[in-house]
Amino acid sequence: xxxxxxxxxxxxxxxxxxxxxxxxxxxxxxxxxxxxxxxxxxxxxxxxxxxxxxxxxxxxxxxxxxxxxxxxxxxxxxxxxxxxxxxxxxxxxxxxxxxxxxxxxxxxxxxxxxxxxxxxxxxxxxxxxxxxxxxxxxxxxxxxxxxxxxxxxxxxxxxxxxxxxxxxxxxxxxxxxxxxxxxxxxxxxxxxxxxxxxxxxxxxxxxxxxxxxxxxxxxxxxxxxxxxxxx
Amino acid sequence: xxxxxxxxxxxxxxxxxxxxxxxxxxxxxxxxxxxxxxxxxxxxxxxxxxxxxxxxxxxxxxxxxxxxxxxxxxxxxxxxxxxxxxxxxxxxxxxxxxxxxxxxxxxxxxxxxxxxxxxxxxxxxxxxxxxxxxxxxxxxxxxxxxxxxxxxxxxxxxxxxxxxxxxxxxxxxxxxxxxxxxxxxxxxxxxxxxxxxxxxxxxxxxxxxxxxxxxxxxxxxxxxxxxxxxxxxxxxxxxxxxxxxxxx
Amino acid sequence: xxxxxxxxxxxxxxxxxxxxxxxxxxxxxxxxxxxxxxxxxxxxxxxxxxxx
Numbered sequence: 001x002x003x004x005x006x007x008x009x010x011x012x013x014x015x016x017x018x019x020x021x022x023x024x025x026x027x028x029x030x031x032x033x034x035x036x037x038x039x040x041x042x043x044x045x046x047x048x049x050x051x052x053x054x055x056x057x058x059x060x061x062x063x064x065x066x067x068x069x070x071x072x073x074x075x076x077x078x079x080x081x082x083x084x085x086x087x088x089x090x091x092x093x094x095x096x097x098x099x100x101x102x103x104x105x106x107x108x109x110x111x112x113x114x115x116x117x118x119x120x121x122x123x124x125x126x127x128x129x130x131x132x133x134x135x136x137x138x139x140x141x142x143x144x145x146x147x148x149x150x151x152x153x154x155x156x157x158x159x160x161x162x163x164x165x166x167x168x169x170x171x172x173x174x175x176x177x178x179x180x181x182x183x184x185x186x187x188x189x190x191x192x193x194x195x196x197x198x199x200x201x202x203x204x205x206x207x208x209x210x211x212x213x214x215x216x217x218x219x220x221x222x223x224x225x226x227x228x229x230x231x
Numbered sequence: 232x233x234x235x236x237x238x239x240x241x242x243x244x245x246x247x248x249x250x251x252x253x254x255x256x257x258x259x260x261x262x263x264x265x266x267x268x269x270x271x272x273x274x275x276x277x278x279x280x281x282x283x284x285x286x287x288x289x290x291x292x293x294x295x296x297x298x299x300x301x302x303x304x305x306x307x308x309x310x311x312x313x314x315x316x317x318x319x320x321x322x323x324x325x326x327x328x329x330x331x332x333x334x335x336x337x338x339x340x341x342x343x344x345x346x347x348x349x350x351x352x353x354x355x356x357x358x359x360x361x362x363x364x365x366x367x368x369x370x371x372x373x374x375x376x377x378x379x380x381x382x383x384x385x386x387x388x389x390x391x392x393x394x395x396x397x398x399x400x401x402x403x404x405x406x407x408x409x410x411x412x413x414x415x416x417x418x419x420x421x422x423x424x425x426x427x428x429x430x431x432x433x434x435x436x437x438x439x440x441x442x443x444x445x446x447x448x449x450x451x452x453x454x455x456x457x458x459x460x461x462x463x464x465x466x467x468x469x470x471x472x473x474x475x476x477x478x479x
Numbered sequence: 480x481x482x483x484x485x486x487x488x489x490x491x492x493x494x495x496x497x498x499x500x501x502x503x504x505x506x507x508x509x510x511x512x513x514x515x516x517x518x519x520x521x522x523x524x525x526x527x528x529x530x531x
Binding site for chain 1: 381
């Protein structure tokens, strides 16, 4: 492959990284399925640990689904940059003339499409097993949609800071979980409130605002972190 | 003005200046804390609602205030270090983190001890301020863990600075979300629209404790930053000369 | 004696103040120990360089 003489546009750079990550995931479907299976298993643990009382499960249901989604996202974040770090393509990204935050945003988009979106789609099924009322069933995908986008973005900062470190996996969770608290609080609480007939608007607005904030700031922080951890 | 900052940022100058300032901070801080403790424990009258248990706030409030102050100092100096590539600022951030974690721990435990007779439980999840403090402790732990896992000092400085800044953006959001999440607590005691709620013989020990703790924190910070500066400069001539002169 | 019992809250008040004393002391000890360690490291490095 000869290097192109003219510099590809911004959109091409974004699309190339996105397509590459999706293609890699297509070749190794296990990487996509693992977090999803993890999500399902963790959600199953709670009824087994707590007991089959339907009323109790209905109360804890939204919280359990949210915690499971958060942990599943953490699980998949570790490989966000580490595979690219090992095969050297991360270095290529750092050297490319494209703005790094844009490429990072493409990586985050791919990560969300592969780990966040499946969780959003699977949540109603898990919700049914917890006997959640219809209003909550409807609320969960909305809060999870906005929440998982934020989690992918904040998580990318942690993944960038820990790339190439020994025992980076546990460290990543230690760094990111406290930062993810607001998303968890608003996502889980407003989903739970919807069971009582309350509107999820307050929670959804907050999650939307948080999503916008992380969309504007996280790619830059991640790019800075990648440059620091790759010298 | 600028020459003052340049001189301050020069490691040997800072090192000797910090060494000379530490005793003043430590002595004045200790005196204020001793005064605050004696008058807070024995001279201040008991609160008409909380009885003698309110005396715990004499240690809880300064610790809680410094735990947040510590994070602000950490984030601001991390930002300065990242933008202007100033080693001293990174040394401040590195030195303040363990102190902030200790004071957060202190605020958490004293808050919990205060809560036991007041709420009848050691831990009240409904209290937004204690919950925020707990998350703040986790943030400090994450920061220190990241620092500890990177061997190269300069890399650790900058990586943890990015984390501190991301955390600083999040701290107000965390606080707000925890407030929203629940509200079961007495409101802020010291600063209220209609003036301080506690006054006279109850207020003075608290002010003495806040200033005393701050000065003591300052002394500890100077000691820690001194070590951090020396560690970063361990290969320099002045560090070796310092050692051979026997003046530490 | 009345002073020590702090109404019925003696245990809580004294535990809090004792813990505070402990934490402040621990901070001082930790900071001093860290400084000694740095000095020690530099001294050892110095020795290695001289012996070479």
